[in-house]
Amino acid sequence: MHLKRSPLAPCHFPDMPHIGGVQMWTAKTGAKYQGRPDVLLVKLAGESRVAGVFTKSTAPGAPVEWSKACLARGANAGLLVNAGNANVFTGQIGRDGVRDMANMAAGKIGCEAQDVYVASTGVIGEPLTLSPIEQGVKGIQVADVNCSWENAARAISTTDTYPKGSAQSCTLDGAPVHICGIAKGSGMIAPDMATMLSFIFTDANISREVLQALLSELNETSFNAITVDSDTSTSDTVLLAATAQASHGEINDINDPELVSFKRALGLVMHDLAHQVVKDGEGASKFVEICVTGAESGSAAKAIAMSIANSPLVKTAIAGEDANWGRIVMAVGKSGAHANRDKLAIYFGPYLVAKDGYRAPGYDEGTLANYMKNPELKIRVDVAVGTESFTVWTCDLTHGYIDINADYRS
Amino acid sequence: MHLKRSPLAPCHFPDMPHIGGVQMWTAKTGAKYQGRPDVLLVKLAGESRVAGVFTKSTAPGAPVEWSKACLARGANAGLLVNAGNANVFTGQIGRDGVRDMANMAAGKIGCEAQDVYVASTGVIGEPLTLSPIEQGVKGIQVADVNCSWENAARAISTTDTYPKGSAQSCTLDGAPVHICGIAKGSGMIAPDMATMLSFIFTDANISREVLQALLSELNETSFNAITVDSDTSTSDTVLLAATAQASHGEINDINDPELVSFKRALGLVMHDLAHQVVKDGEGASKFVEICVTGAESGSAAKAIAMSIANSPLVKTAIAGEDANWGRIVMAVGKSGAHANRDKLAIYFGPYLVAKDGYRAPGYDEGTLANYMKNPELKIRVDVAVGTESFTVWTCDLTHGYIDINADYRS
Numbered sequence: 161m162h163l164k165r166s167p168l169a170p171c172h173f174p175d176m177p178h179i180g181g182v183q184m185w186t187a188k189t190g191a192k193y194q195g196r197p198d199v200l201l202v203k204l205a206g207e208s209r210v211a212g213v214f215t216k217s218t219a220p221g222a223p224v225e226w227s228k229a230c231l232a233r234g235a236n237a238g239l240l241v242n243a244g245n246a247n248v249f250t251g252q253i254g255r256d257g258v259r260d261m262a263n264m265a266a267g268k269i270g271c272e273a274q275d276v277y278v279a280s281t282g283v284i285g286e287p288l289t290l291s292p293i294e295q296g297v298k299g300i301q302v303a304d305v306n307c308s309w310e311n312a313a314r315a316i317s318t319t320d321t322y323p324k325g326s327a328q329s330c331t332l333d334g335a336p337v338h339i340c341g342i343a344k345g346s347g348m349i350a351p352d353m354a355t356m357l358s359f360i361f362t363d364a365n366i367s368r369e370v371l372q373a374l375l376s377e378l379n380e381t382s383f384n385a386i387t388v389d390s391d392t393s394t395s396d397t398v399l400l401a402a403t404a405q406a407s408h409g410e411i412n413d414i415n416d417p418e419l420v421s422f423k424r425a426l427g428l429v430m431h432d433l434a435h436q437v438v439k440d441g442e443g444a445s446k447f448v449e450i451c452v453t454g455a456e457s458g459s460a461a462k463a464i465a466m467s468i469a470n471s472p473l474v475k476t477a478i479a480g481e482d483a484n485w486g487r488i489v490m491a492v493g494k495s496g497a498h499a500n501r502d503k504l505a506i507y508f509g510p511y512l513v514a515k516d517g518y519r520a521p522g523y524d525e526g527t528l529a530n531y532m533k534n535p536e537l538k539i540r541v542d543v544a545v546g547t548e549s550f551t552v553w554t555c556d557l558t559h560g561y562i563d564i565n566a567d568y569r570s
Numbered sequence: 571m572h573l574k575r576s577p578l579a580p581c582h583f584p585d586m587p588h589i590g591g592v593q594m595w596t597a598k599t600g601a602k603y604q605g606r607p608d609v610l611l612v613k614l615a616g617e618s619r620v621a622g623v624f625t626k627s628t629a630p631g632a633p634v635e636w637s638k639a640c641l642a643r644g645a646n647a648g649l650l651v652n653a654g655n656a657n658v659f660t661g662q663i664g665r666d667g668v669r670d671m672a673n674m675a676a677g678k679i680g681c682e683a684q685d686v687y688v689a690s691t692g693v694i695g696e697p698l699t700l701s702p703i704e705q706g707v708k709g710i711q712v713a714d715v716n717c718s719w720e721n722a723a724r725a726i727s728t729t730d731t732y733p734k735g736s737a738q739s740c741t742l743d744g745a746p747v748h749i750c751g752i753a754k755g756s757g758m759i760a761p762d763m764a765t766m767l768s769f770i771f772t773d774a775n776i777s778r779e780v781l782q783a784l785l786s787e788l789n790e791t792s793f794n795a796i797t798v799d800s801d802t803s804t805s806d807t808v809l810l811a812a813t814a815q816a817s818h819g820e821i822n823d824i825n826d827p828e829l830v831s832f833k834r835a836l837g838l839v840m841h842d843l844a845h846q847v848v849k850d851g852e853g854a855s856k857f858v859e860i861c862v863t864g865a866e867s868g869s870a871a872k873a874i875a876m877s878i879a880n881s882p883l884v885k886t887a888i889a890g891e892d893a894n895w896g897r898i899v900m901a902v903g904k905s906g907a908h909a910n911r912d913k914l915a916i917y918f919g920p921y922l923v924a925k926d927g928y929r930a931p932g933y934d935e936g937t938l939a940n941y942m943k944n945p946e947l948k949i950r951v952d953v954a955v956g957t958e959s960f961t962v963w964t965c966d967l968t969h970g971y972i973d974i975n976a977d978y979r980s
Contacts, residue, residue, distance in 0.1 A: 215903075216906070217900070217903030217904055218902070218903045218905075218906065218907075218908070218909055218911065219899050219900070219902055219903030219909065219911040219914070220903065220911075246896075248896065248899065248900075249896060249899045249911070249914075249924065249927060249928065249929075250928060250929075251912070251926065251927045251928035252928075253928070283896060284896025284897065284899055284900060285895055285896035285899060285924065285929060286896070286929075287928075287929065389882040389883060390800075390880070390881070390882065391881050391882060391883045391897075391900060391901070391904065392900070392903070392904035393900065394899065394900050394903050470800070471800070471801050472799040472800065472801060472882070472967075472971070472975070473799060473801045473975055476971065476972050476975035476976045477975060477976065479972065479976045480975070480976025480977045482976065482977060485695055486656075486658065486659060486693060486694025486695035486696070487694065487801075489629050489658065489659045489694055489695060489804065490627070490629070490658075490694060490801060490802070490803065490804050491801070492628070492629055493625075493627030493628050493629030493630065493802070493804050494627055494801060494802035495628075496626070496628065497628075498628070499628055499629065501628065501629040501630075501659070502661065504629070504659075514659065514695065516661065517659060517661045518659065518660060518661035518662075518663070518697075519659075519660075519695060519696075519697065557882075557972065558972060559969050559972055561882070561886065562886050562889065562967065562968060562969055562972065565882070565883055565886035565887060565890070566886045566887065566889045566890025566892065567890045567892060
């Protein structure tokens with residue numbers, strides 16, 4: 161199936177700097193996708209530290225199990241990714257396949273197999289055929305210059321309609337530091353910790369513990385705050401690798417004030433990548449921010465926001481540019497989280513559409529109909545029982561989603 | 571929007587007998603729907619007992635609150651239903667409107683307003699205009715013969731493409747007893763106790779307590795075991811009225827062996843109505859039974875079954891007649907309920923597609939592709955950690971759902 165570039169896609173792939181200590185190569189196996197790379201190999205400098213978050217699915221893929229074990233033992237040599245087959249629910253053959261992939265990468269970049277992270281994305285349940293990946297990895301010339309970030313992003317994508325990258329810079333102890341990330345994902349997006357695949361690299365010199373703490377915290381409000389279709393992937397993996405090539409001393413205290421600007425920059429990269437995933441949501445024509453305020457707790461606010469963001473009735477109304485705020489009320493009600501129906505307020509962009517449990521005075525259908533034509537929409541709901549809030553991002557549900565998913569495997 | 575009759579609709583409305591002690595009339599207000607009844611008035615005989623279950627939404631409509639209070643005080647005189655406006659999120663005006671509706675009905679059938687149940691279905695958030703309903707109720711001639719069950723079912727429907735009715739008979743203490751039910755519903759169907767509107771009548775002589783116990787129990791495996799779109803209505807109401815006109819003594823013990831055949835008959839009516847709701851699911855082209863076995867508990871089995879039934883990726887694959895069982899694995903994994911991935915077995919109808927965490931030996935795509943062409947499908951998943959099971963019913967997710975819901979209010 162030929163997929164048209166999402167109407168919400170950014171104009172172009174961003175300029176992204178080289179990260180010292182990161183070498184990357186891609187290969188085209190031709191196994192599922194023709195004419196584009198579908199394998200990514202990354203080699204990290206010896207001093208690198210890696211942090212990661214993975215799917216909470218109780219039926220994770222073999223690569224997720226492998227990479228979790230890598231993380232536990234502090235593996236830091238490299239990463240091999242293939243797109244087209246997720247190697248999930250593939251039993252012992254799948255487990256053997258991951259080990260073989262790690263061995264291929266290790267042979268190429270010169271390290272132990274157990275030091276190589278592996279990620280796979282694509283169809284679930286199809287036994288993995290190793291030979292095309294093996295041929296692809298064999299063909300990589302490590303003497304070659306790095307592939308571009310854009311090519312790396314392309315190599316890890318499946319139904320994505322555009323490659324996703326984001327970069328930021330900051331200073332640590334006066335030394336310039338760079339952060340570059342790539343991501344893939346457009347369906348089966350409903351993170352329960354991480355979502356889809358994302359690999360983020362920095363030359364900062366930061367201890368593993370601090371790196372992991374930053375990634376876990378920022379993940380909650382970026383990748384874990386998006387949903388396309390409420391379906392949680394079996395392969396979700398986000399890795400953050402720091403190569404320690406920047407010219408500053410190691411930071412090993414999460415409270416180090418030097419970290420503030422780094423954390424902000426890393427958060428921007430992760431937010432940007434998470435938003436790009438939603439904007440490439442299968443069939444998406446609208447990007448929607450849903451902010452719930454006045455909740456009892458942050459988790460209650462998130463539960464309500466996700467209930468709205470995942471409601472097929474809300475999502476189809478948005479696709480139809482219909483400001484059907486009654487369905488927002490429904491979704492608040494079904495979430496089960498505490499809300500004061502008779503004090504509820506709902507805003508579409510700058511327009512108050514409901515307050516005190518009733519349609520707002522001055523409500524004007526024409527004004528709202530006009531607002532709904534925007535490709536990016538903001539919906540805010542105040543549930544009037546507390547002071548906590550949470551924001552999530554989603555897209556609409558269109559015919560495009562059904563076209564893509566009614567016929568994905570063929 | 572003109573909606574085509576669901577391809578899953580039954581051939582015709584069933585023959586349904588008169589229930590002694592139940593009088594029914596409909597009216598056409600023309601407020602939203604032209605050329606068909608949209609108001610239903612029911613009068614119950616003086617000895618009647620009523621049981622009920624309602625939406626668990628935290629933002630229920632004013633009619634739900636009114637009828638819950640009726641149930642608490644043992645109201646048993648009658649019922650007024652309007653279709654087209656759900657009278658939800660309508661504040662004090664909505665609450666006044668329900669009371670006024672109860673008064674209209676009380677004046678017509680000769681009782682106190684507080685003894686009349688009220689149910690409304692349709693758009694949420696639109697202030698209710700009472701005058702058309704008032705005109706409609708005024709025009710009803712109570713001397714007229716009962717309307718047909720089919721007309722009654724039509725009068726309570728909204729986006730339904732066919733009227734839904736079901737009837738069974740049995741004996742109690744040797745006396746013939748009849749059960750007739752009607753229902754409406756096709757979108758915003760994800761019961762969290764009851765779903766949509768359903769009104770069931772019997773001439774049996776059964777105490778209120780026993781009636782309520784039967785309704786609550788049977789509801790769990792009928793209306794509470796279906797989902798169209800995971801969205802829980804603000805108006806869900808199921809009422810069961812027993813007029814005590816049958817010629818047997820009152821049954822007031824839930825363990826009375828005489829109840830066995832009545833319970834079975836009532837269960838059949840409720841199952842049939844629940845299935846009819848799913849078969850009229852907005853845009854539905856496939857009716858799907860999902861049975862989860864081998865679970866730790868009934869609630870775990872239901873959580874897994876609902877996770878599969880509500881997955882947009884599973885539902886779109888079914889729409890595309892694609893036996894994409896990898897998405898079943900995904901949905902099991904995201905449910906969070908305990909399952910043994912490496913012992914999981916999946917059946918599509920009679921065909922074993924996966925076992926022991928891997929594609930089944932003899933798996934044949936052609937056979938499955940052929941099976942997927944059936945309008946009614948059965949999917950069974952054994953999660954291999956216990957002995958409990960649960961079955962739910964759902965439909966596929968098609969372009970029709972989006973067509974209907976992208977433009978519902980206009």
